[in-house]
Amino acid sequence: MSSLPKAGDFLGHPKGLFLLFGTEMWERFGYYGMRAILVLYLVAIVQDGGFGWSNADALSLYGTFTMAVYITPLFGGWLADNVLGQRKAIVIGGLLMAAGHFTMGIPHDMLAGQEENIFYLGLALLCLGNGLFKPNISTMVGDLYQEGDQRRDGAFTIFYMGINIGGALGPLVAGYAAASMGWQYGFIVAGIGMLISVAMQVMLSNKYLGNIGVEPAVKIAQAQSNSNTKEPxxxxxxxxxxxxxxxxxxxxxxxxxxxxxxxxxxxxxxxxxxxxxxxxxxxxxxxxxxxxxxxxxxxxxxxxxxxxxxxxxxxxxxxxxxxxxxxxxxxxxxxxxxxxxxxxxxxxxxxxxxxxxxxxxxxxxxxxxxxxxxxxxxxxxxxxxxxxxxxxxxxxxxxxxxxxxxxxxxxxxxxxxxxxxxxxxxxxxxxxxxxxxxxxxxxxxxxxxxxxxxxxxxxxxxxxxxxxxxxxxxxx
CATH class of the missing domain: 1.20.1250.20 (MFS general substrate transporter like domains)
Structure with a gap:
């Protein structure tokens, strides 16, 4: 059973809410910063540090990547529910995403002709990390409140506002870095945002989240279940x-x-x-x-x-x-x-x-x-x-x-x-x-x-x- 943390309130809500707010805000900062420059990077000419792809090829890859972003949470959610628990899934997923951003941020002249292979590796790491991160953090917000607590709706309002703040800032900062210093710097900025997200979770979760998200959900549900009968x-x-x-x-x-x-x-x-x-x-x-x-x-x-x-x-x-x-x-x-x-x-x-x-x-x-x-x-x-x-x-x-x-x-x-x-x-x-x-x-x-x-x-x-x-x- 998950127990609610006794870390006190801030603005009428558990302090753990604002930890989750910051964790998700910085993750969205990284993801949307990367996504905003991805297609532009693919079609940019080689002399400008891009790949020089055609519009058709770049948009086709973009569609495949964003499709994977929505498919991998099905598997990541299962792993969190059955094996890892939400907290471990978030940290592992965040580290994988940070690795993906930084992999894409390696300058081409350091890759000895392996630019595209390394790029695909970075995208794969992002997809896998997203699968572990995306489906788990939102559910932890609800776990901060007892059943029937009327503050829950307000908590999600605060949480989702944080997501949109990250989604607004990411393209601005990463986009500016890419435009003024080079594409790789945009990806590095996104990776830094992701590392801040993981660091917040690792350093503060025990204090502000208690044991919420530590145990896999299936293990908790089995302890609470009284019947295995399947009704039609x-x-x-x-x-x-x-x-x-x-x-x-x-x-x-x-x-x-x-x-x-x-x-x-x-x-x-x-x-x-x-x-x-x-x-x-x-x-x-x-x-x-x-x-x-x-x-x-x-x-x-x-x-x-x-x-x-x-x-x-x-x-x-x-x-x-x-x-x-x-x-x-x-x-x-x-x-x-x-x-x-x-x-x-x-x-x-x-x-x-x-x-x-x-x-x-x-x-x-x-x-x-x-x-x-x-x-x-x-x-x-x-x-x-x-x-x-x-x-x-x-x-x-x-x-x-x-x-x-x-x-x-x-x-x-x-x-x-x-x-x-x-x-x-x-x-x-x-x-x-x-x-x-x-x-x-x-x-x-x-x-x-x-x-x-x-x-x-x-x-x-x-x-x-x-x-x-x-x-x-x-x-x-």
Missing amino acids: LTKVETDRIKVIFTMSVFSIIFWMGFEQAGGLMNLFANDYTDRMLFDFEIPASWFQSLNSIFIIVFAPMVAIIWLKLDKREPDSPIKFAIALIFLALGFVTMILALLSQGEGEPLQISMMWLVLFYLFHTLGELCLSPIGLSMVSKLAPLRLASMLMGIWFLCTAVANKIAGFVGSFLGEGEEALDNALGIFIGLGATAVISAVIMYLLSDKLVKWMHGAEGQHEPHTQEHILAEELEVVADKQ
Whole structure:
């Protein structure tokens, strides 16, 4: 059994919350700092320290990498639950990720022709480390509170705010280091962030977390279990599983469009955007911070809107449809940006088009992403909860691979502009069609939920804000 630490409170919450806040903030700083420069590094010419890959090859690899980021937690979560315990999994995963960042940060002239092999090794270490780190730290936040403790929602609000702070700062710092000193320095900065995360956990966890996360969850559950009997699924449970599968499949459409951010849109910002602000050229990687910044700014506003609507608050499938419409609006923004250019002019669109693109997509994310974990936790039979959560993440992994595949059609040179327009039109149209289908299915899906929608959860601003900030637990 886990015992709660007696380290005192800070701002009304256990001090262990702020340790987990810092641990995750610095990990996200490292991960998003690395991700913001990854594709740009791959397509940069060799003389500038890159690999000189084509856009298609870089985006294809990016899709495979981000897919692995969502698949490996299925195995890492199993190892933590059955063998390692959450604390060991987090430390081992953090060290592997730091090793991955630093491996990618080795200068090419020191690698004697093995640049790509070492690069792939770095990516593999990142994927393995992420698998151990990602699924375990969030669950430890809840373990800090006794069952029924009303501070839990506020705790997750604080925790997820920390994640977004890390997600906002990482691309800014690592991106600046890469742009001003060289790509490898960007990866080194990301690795330093990861080491800070691990150091905090190693030095402070015993004091502020007690023995939370030390024992594997399966060992604890076996000690508490009174029965091993497996009951067949009821009609209600079967219907609720249908809802989970339906919305998981539709989530592929949203994430397929949303995850163009780190790939195609990163290249678009680099090659086709006027990034001059007075005499300073804004690094293309800095636009990767907009999503996290917008979450911090707009999540409280979205929470207030849902609170004001009260009983008129849309059901989850309707929110899902709204999210897809926002996704489409983001691509409409880019279509307008491309069409606004005169014939024969070199394309250098205003940065404001990209800002609007990321704003619309973030608003869509705030309508959809909180549905994920909440939906599975409310609808899944307890004995199948982990498997069905795995299905949700598996669909997100598939979406990331498809996103890379779609983005790889960007091409090179002048043809890239026509191809980009076609991609934006295709993704926007797919989002609109999917939104209409989801709207038409909404009544049936709510019926299949059998009253689970909105039950057992306090309808307060604090609770809804916690859900809105929970987006990173879903996608990041």
